[in-house]
Amino acid sequence: MSQKLKISLLLIIVIGLAVSSFAAGGGKIVAADPTKHFDPKGKMPSEFTIELQNGLRKSLPFEDKRDFDEAKKGFIAAPEYKQIMADAGHVAWDMGSYEFLLTDKEYDTIHPSLQRQAVLNMAYGLYEVMPDKIYQIRGYDLANITFIKGEKGWIIFDPLTAKETSAAALKFINEQLGERPVTAVVYSHSHADHFGGVRGVVEEADVRSGKVPVIAPIGFMDHAVSENVYAGNAMTRRLFFQYGVLLPRSPFGHVDQSIGKNTAAGNLGLIPPNTIVEGDIEEMTVEGVKMVFQNTPGTEAEADTNTHYPHSKAS
Ligand SMILES: [Zn+2]
Numbered sequence: 001m002s003q004k005l006k007i008s009l010l011l012i013i014v015i016g017l018a019v020s021s022f023a024a025g026g027g028k029i030v031a032a033d034p035t036k037h038f039d040p041k042g043k044m045p046s047e048f049t050i051e052l053q054n055g056l057r058k059s060l061p062f063e064d065k066r067d068f069d070e071a072k073k074g075f076i077a078a079p080e081y082k083q084i085m086a087d088a089g090h091v092a093w094d095m096g097s098y099e100f101l102l103t104d105k106e107y108d109t110i111h112p113s114l115q116r117q118a119v120l121n122m123a124y125g126l127y128e129v130m131p132d133k134i135y136q137i138r139g140y141d142l143a144n145i146t147f148i149k150g151e152k153g154w155i156i157f158d159p160l161t162a163k164e165t166s167a168a169a170l171k172f173i174n175e176q177l178g179e180r181p182v183t184a185v186v187y188s189h190s191h192a193d194h195f196g197g198v199r200g201v202v203e204e205a206d207v208r209s210g211k212v213p214v215i216a217p218i219g220f221m222d223h224a225v226s227e228n229v230y231a232g233n234a235m236t237r238r239l240f241f242q243y244g245v246l247l248p249r250s251p252f253g254h255v256d257q258s259i260g261k262n263t264a265a266g267n268l269g270l271i272p273p274n275t276i277v278e279g280d281i282e283e284m285t286v287e288g289v290k291m292v293f294q295n296t297p298g299t300e301a302e303a304d305t306n307t308h309y310p311h312s313k314a315s
Helices: 003-019 047-059 066-072 095-102 112-120 163-177 204-208 220-230 232-243
Strands: 075-077 083-085 091-094 125-130 134-138 145-149 154-157 182-186 214-217 275-277 281-286 289-295 305-308
Touching (some): 083 163, 091 095, 145 163
Parallel strands (some): 154 182, 182 214
Antiparallel strands (some): 075 125
């Protein structure tokens, strides 16, 4: 299929996803009363469930709190707002809807391991990963958005699912650390939570003209299309069942998605990359920052790359 046709098809599905699955993913955010089931027919956990949960609380190593300390490392600031609005007028993102997790209550309706992970995923705001070199905004979407400091601007590694959340992340880091332009973007792999928000951080014209390199692994467009277009409906259905994203946020409903809280319900888009990592291992220096890419197809995604930053020994 021609590249142009592939891109048109992708745009069609992207528009479809933006108004269906991803909007549903959190579009109508209902933070239900955490003390009772949101459904009139819903039941409280049975004595058997409670017994099972208590057994797990005793047998799993919850006394090991190191992850909680590590998750706080490098914290700089959290924004005052909890909601990020979509351009379409609805709420695209709402960390406030998960605040039932910030009490010490152990919920018998949540597997204890899931609750632990869900609390760790409440990390929200700007974090320093490597002093003066690498920063992250966490808790704005399913994935984290990473900012690598170049000579003049930011190299953004994975711009989230939605334009609105990625734009809010860029605005927040610039408010905290000083205004810097986005001078490059890396898509680590072909899953939408790692490229869908690109339009919130760069202008398409600057990518087309080559002013801003957008770097992606070999096969990125083929797999972004095959996953989101050809298998789009099946993937959307899987997303609903796998994550329960249509449920209200509550200890009886949506709690977390383990790798992050949820997908943002904003405008999902794509700008085709203008720089492809072709070889098994390739080095590029952008804005004085050396990046070593290793194509790893068929791993986390069909098109995937590891990236090593020798200047901070980070990958
Ligand atoms: Zn992925």
